Amino acid sequence: MPIDFHLCPSEAAARAAAASFAEKILKPARAMYTMYPTQHERFKASRSIYEAAVAGGLIKGQIASSFGGNGGSLVEAAILVEECYVVEPSASLTIFATGLGLTPFNLCQKPETKAFLEPFLSGKGAPLASLVFREPGGVANWLEKGGIGLNTTARREGDEWIINGEKIWATNSAGWDFKGADLACVVCRDITDSPAQAPDADPKEKIMIIIVTREDLDRNGPDAFQVIRQVETMGHTTVSGPHIKYASVRVPAKNVLCGPGEGALIVNGSFDCSAVLVGAMSVGLMRAAFDAALAFAKGDNRRGVMPLLERQAVADLLSGIKMQTEACRALTWKAAHVLNAGPGDYGARRELALAAKIYCSDAAVKAVTDAINVVGITAYDSSQPFAELLNNAMVLPIFDGGNIGIRRRNLQQLMMAPEYDAWAATYGPSK
Known part of the structure; x- marks a missing residue:
């Protein structure tokens, strides 16, 4: 069977549904919550958005089908996260953090724990995990x-x-x-x-x-x-x-x-899954930064004779952001597929999840910074999206297991293992 980079019908449907939710529900969110002066007040103000996510199946969609949920593949989850993050990262994180809270149930697969999940399967209210x-x-x-x-x-x-x-x-x-x-x-x-x-x-x-x-x-x-x-x-x-x-x-x-x-294995497994999704968060922010910077470069000439996009320095920065975004998406989707389906043992599959988290989160910070350099001083205006994009991107390398303190050390441990097989997650075991 040839390698196929097209979305399958279920993945395309997930993307369309997520994009629709982002446009209709998430896009107006910032104007609603920014009127509140403190973070905990803004959090409480976002409850109606979360309730819409519950009613729309986004919470049930993070529960495995074996428990009555609609959870699909990790690739589908990555697609959903990207589409939401490109529009409204903050309210989205509350939604996907509930998914992280439910991941230990999905990994443990203990039928006797299903009763705990009933509030999250109902499609009603605003249950948080x-x-x-x-x-x-x-x-x-x-x-x-x-x-x-x-x-x-x-x-x-x-x-x-x-x-x-x-x-x-x-x-x-x-x-x-x-x-x-x-x-x-x-x-x-x-x-x-x-x-x-x-x-x-x-x-x-x-x-x-x-x-x-x-x-x-x-x-x-x-x-x-x-x-x-x-x-x-x-x-x-x-x-x-x-x-x-x-x-x-x-x-x-x-x-x-x-x-x-038993707990450490499930904790680490939960954060392996979320590592992939941080890759998708990174792609969403990079995509938003590119779109905003590209629009600016097409429409502004800074009092010159041509649009900024026709300036080589600007085009080079933008093409760099675009290439990094595409590369990060490919790595994220590959990591999502491999973590679920292999090849290789769990250590080999886990390595790509760690790589997606580290590489994409670091790239997101650089991409937003490059987009700011495209726009120049205008990007420093808070009415522009770039300051918020940078503030959101800055946390990606340091949360969900910091890249330096935890995630790169996880990679080091994998490489130090006597049985380490560097390319098993791509080609299968070498022996």
């Missing part, structure tokens, strides 16, 4: 032997688990009213038998994921969950990822999604 992982002080070395590991802990007591700890940057983790998300996959460390982390212990053996629902938090009382600080960010200014605290939150044993020793 969150993968609650990162902590104050960072988590880049969370699995290093002898290290501190995660500070968020869980202790078994009878038929319950008791969770204590602080988290930050977990999008959607506080819910619309900042009293807790509808569903949170809380990544924590089991201390039932050993409260202190032994110097020679493997932290992976203690990592688990516990489901905490809004009903669990409400049952525990008003002091069980607290927002310590609302975080104001440079870009994505409607997104909520506050500093939160769980204080002796009791949940039933049935809420354990991944028991001790």
Whole structure:
């Protein structure tokens, strides 16, 4: 069968549906939320957009079909993310962060957990999910032997688990009213038998994921969950990822999604999937920057005799942005396809997901900067889209696992492995 770069019917349909949603629902969003002075107010103001996403199937579309969802391939997800991000990144991130919060369910495939997903399958309301992982002080070395590991802990007591700890940057983790998300996959460390982390212990053996629902938090009382600080960010200014605290939150044993020793694999797998989607976010921002800069270069001459586009320096910058955008999209789609379908073992397939995250996010920052150089000082006017594009692009290399502290180290670990097979994700195993 020849290599085919055309979209299949389901992929083309996903693109058309996403583009329509972006044009009709997302495009007017910024004018609506920018009237609010603080990030948490802008987040709350974006609820109607999220409700439209729920009604339109964008949340159900992030749940595997085995649980009753409409989830398609990771390639389709990347296409959807790009189409939304090219129009309105900030409100889009809230939608796709719920998808990240649901990814552990898709990966674990435990039928007994389907009941937790019912609010997200209904197509009604505005249920939020969150993968609650990162902590104050960072988590880049969370699995290093002898290290501190995660500070968020869980202790078994009878038929319950008791969770204590602080988290930050977990999008959607506080819910619309900042009293807790509808569903949170809380990544924590089991201390039932050993409260202190032994110097020679493997932290992976203690990592688990516990489901905490809004009903669990409400049952525990008003002091069980607290927002310590609302975080104001440079870009994505409607997104909520506050500093939160769980204080002796009791949940039933049935809420354990991944028991001790199982959690790290699912956390890493979830972020492998999201790495591909950060590649798609990057492409969306690059595409928006190119379109805006191209339109400016066609319509402005800066008091010269010809449009800017006819100037070689301008054309060179624009052609560079366009080529990088195409290259990043190709890498993102390849990474999405390979992560699901191979070839190669999981390490080989994962390598392309990491590459998509690193390469595309770095390229997005450069592309927006180049677009600003095309436009010149006019780009510094906040009525132009470029400042917001740059603020949104700047986070891509440092969130979802920072490129330097985490993602490149993941690549290093893969290459250091004795069984490393450099080109297996393209050609299959060499032996």
